[in-house]
Amino acid sequence: MQQIYLDHNATTPVDKEVLEAMLPLFRDAFGNPSSAHARGRAARVCLDQAREQVAALIGAHPVEITFTSGGTESDNLAITGTARALKNKGNHIITSRVEHPAVLNTCEELRKEGFDIGYVPVDSHGRIDCSALADLITDETTLITLQHGNSEVGTLQPIEKIGELARARGVLFHTDAVQTVSKIAVDTQILPVDLLSLSAHKMYGPKGVGALYIRRGTPPLSPLISGGGQEKKRRGGTENVPGIVGLGKAAEIAQSRLESDQSRVSELRNDLRRQIESRIPGARFYGHPEFCLPNTLYLGFDGVEGQTLMIHLDLSGIFVSTGTACSSGSILPSEVLGAMAVPESEMVQTIRISLGRGNQTEDMTRVSDALEKAVLEIRSKTGFSAGAVPK
Ligand SMILES: Cc1ncc(COP(=O)(O)O)c(C=O)c1O
Structure with a gap:
């Protein structure tokens, strides 16, 4: 059975060229970039090249790129590093309830340290309310x-507006761009952001490596990991050279195919949505209809539990994710949907389909066939009547 992977927002397969670029670093080119001899210098050259590749993808200067262990660490360094460094200036940080746990839990830890965390509301599509954001900023606010x-x-959030607002009020702005870098254009020369997180495994690179963009002129962050002065003392520890080289190569490939990937994947996504709408009654779609990642379809079906649907699809070799998380044996509804005021009865009925480079046009028909079959089967078992579909 041909498998169809539709969970690219969770992670992506490593590109063959990325793997090829990484392999020599495990073999002969194993030097420590801090060593002064030829092997060390060769590793340093690899790091420098990767820094240039990542910088080029987001319109940055290489000195603005700090390598980390991934999106989670980049978020931690940006948020905790700024909060602690600017503690004397103020103790107020603004975020939202639709953030990734890497941001939400970092803010929660800071709250325990005595920081005051403000949450800006979102609308029913999950978009930030900019006027509410303006009202939340105080003289104590150091970071959004x-x-x-x-x-x-x-x-997608209106980060141009948010950044302008932050600048006008003298507040630093960090954005978690882990899901956007490589999917849509992200240019730090245009976007008014001071700090930006990205992660290799969301862009056909390896897991466990990422970067934090820190605009030149941003006040020095408090490092989270002290050590031998690597990454300009922003992040101690011998660099993950193979991973960083993989990130660099992934960034170079992403830059060269950004526009074609974006239009191809959004066409597939739109085609799949049309097929679902025309074939399966009682389908609901979430997220912003216009300002949305090109590859993502978040949806639910009346009378069908997301977990059950995901298992049915899994058995057909189609891999999607659900809007609920399993924790200590209980099913927890998504916080994001909660912030969007989606009723709890709907939350448990959702799945996420996230497309990527490997998906083909013909896959979309197989996916809508499998979805239709699974939805009908589940509804017939639970006695749900499609005729009684609420609008
Ligand atoms: C928006 C966002 N931020 C941060 C992360 C964490 O990145 P990493 O898995 O590289 O730690 C993810 C991963 O799912 C993400 O989607």
């Missing part, structure tokens, strides 16, 4: 941290 694209429903 709001994501660029939502990993679950795909909604």
